[in-house]
Amino acid sequence: MGIRKLKNHIGRKIKNLRLENGLSQEKLAECTGMSREHISCIERGKNMISIDSLYKISEFFKINIKDFFEV
Numbered sequence: 001m002g003i004r005k006l007k008n009h010i011g012r013k014i015k016n017l018r019l020e021n022g023l024s025q026e027k028l029a030e031c032t033g034m035s036r037e038h039i040s041c042i043e044r045g046k047n048m049i050s051i052d053s054l055y056k057i058s059e060f061f062k063i064n065i066k067d068f069f070e071v
């Protein structure tokens with residue numbers, strides 16, 4: 001999987017988790033210490049998420065970080 005596909009894949013997984021849990025981008029940002037703009041860019045595949053941020057999101061949703069990489 002190329003970097004562009006990986007960014008899009010992770011972004012979609014985060015967006016799906018957020019929507020499944022009835023959260024706005026603002027609420028997810030608040031709960032993880034990120035900005036809403038950064039969450040938006042990650043979900044759209046514009047920004048590559050850092051390991052630190054991915055860890056925060058996985059902890060928030062109580063999932064294993066490796067789940068973001070499964071197809």
